[in-house]
Amino acid sequence: MGSQVTIEVAAHAGVCYGVERALSMAADAAASAPAPVHTLGPLIHNPLVVRELAETGVGLADTLDDANAGSVIIRAHGVVPSVIEAARERGLAVIDATCPYVKRVHHAAERLVAEGYQLIVVGESGHPEVEGIMGHADGRARVVSDTSDLEGIELERRVGVVVQTTQTQDNLSRIVSELTRRVDEVHVVNTICSATQERQQAAAELADRADVMVIVGGKNSGNTRRLAQICSERCERTRHIEDASELDAAWFEDARLIGVTAGASTPSAHIDRACTRIQELTGAAHAR
């Protein structure tokens, strides 16, 4: 190995605006909001960050029943509107860290439902962002994760489409293409956020050239998993880690270019730690 090994971080990687904003709101809340401060569910899909938050005094409440005093932080993924109402009724201070791009999905969903469309939410069933979006729709709305899910749905004449912010363009395009064949009117509001697109494009571009790809971020993070999937389609030696301690020298044997990318819920410090550890393991002369 030695000096021929290069580490390259994808041009767009790691923490996005919405996550940075949520982390900053949580830090402010720890300092000044009525105590105790809890996030309702993990603030972001990154176990390391959740542990770091706990150290600053921001606890994790699974439901409102676990947070019966002080302040509650609504996480970046957003929630159904009734949760915010219920928190206020309990006298909790509500700090809404819902990502502004997720709010855009909520508004698009409400608008399409108000205009009479049957709403299709393209996303992962059960994902908190998707659950939150569904809370802004009506009883006719359905979640579709791929084209095969359309089989089980009785489609109406006019269908509106919104998208979980971290979905891939390819999946959305396939679903819209199929819907266009099946119904009279399809109104798509493409709510995939640009940070997601940029990370996906940069990851694909780097994975096309790299010998090994390392994806840093929560195993429970949908957008990080999709980056890993995009990379593994282009680079056989793709590894998804949560922390630098998981890195193994054997992964990098004979590699000349090691690509690194990270999901939108991965703080820069975690990327830096991974790069430093790869340098230690491979003797890479420099990282860029």
Add this chain to the structure above:
Amino acid sequence: MGSQVTIEVAAHAGVCYGVERALSMAADAAASAPAPVHTLGPLIHNPLVVRELAETGVGLADTLDDANAGSVIIRAHGVVPSVIEAARERGLAVIDATCPYVKRVHHAAERLVAEGYQLIVVGESGHPEVEGIMGHADGRARVVSDTSDLEGIELERRVGVVVQTTQTQDNLSRIVSELTRRVDEVHVVNTICSATQERQQAAAELADRADVMVIVGGKNSGNTRRLAQICSERCERTRHIEDASELDAAWFEDARLIGVTAGASTPSAHIDRACTRIQELTGAAHAR
């Protein structure tokens, strides 16, 4: 050859509601409208029918300048609104034989433009139906015949899509899929008419089984040409004829199943003449 040869006409083939209506309105006009009676451009894209109409006293005017008295029939493809106004200003009786499904495209185009979308008309540039649709849009509207046409267009954030009634679902799906990647909001009103879809599906189904496919209809008919294209992708021995007199015994050598279909502008009598002639040439025992 002999008794093993079968002729099968596609389950949906030939003249559609809009064309039947236009032919019937032209017959009525020949009998009772102020003379002379002209169609503005060919009533439908079928040279034989145009000749038959001339024999009943319905002439062909290329422009309003060729029809300066009596009645003018607006053809099934529709026109831009200013043509109807101009005809009325000249004191002509206007008989509007625009297909109701084409009118639906005009209304969808007007609605999307009024709602602020940049309009994309999926269709053949220069086709009279497409020209008519464009007349119901604004200066930002563009015609797109396939995905490559999108390259030359500066797309806005919000794009509305309507479709020439006789386009294929596949082409529409490809274009919508690509648009979904490129803009924030895509509002598709799928104005492909069900007659077109039925004819295309039935043609494909028959072409998959047939040894030879014969497509009957105007060479200048877009929907007939698309049927020929769909069939030639599934059956190598596909022939597009305007009239039974073009049929050649050599085409049917060793054929066991001969499929016949026809565009929406092909009267039943023309299909019958083709079937009779194929029977004469091949000795087919029966047609169904």
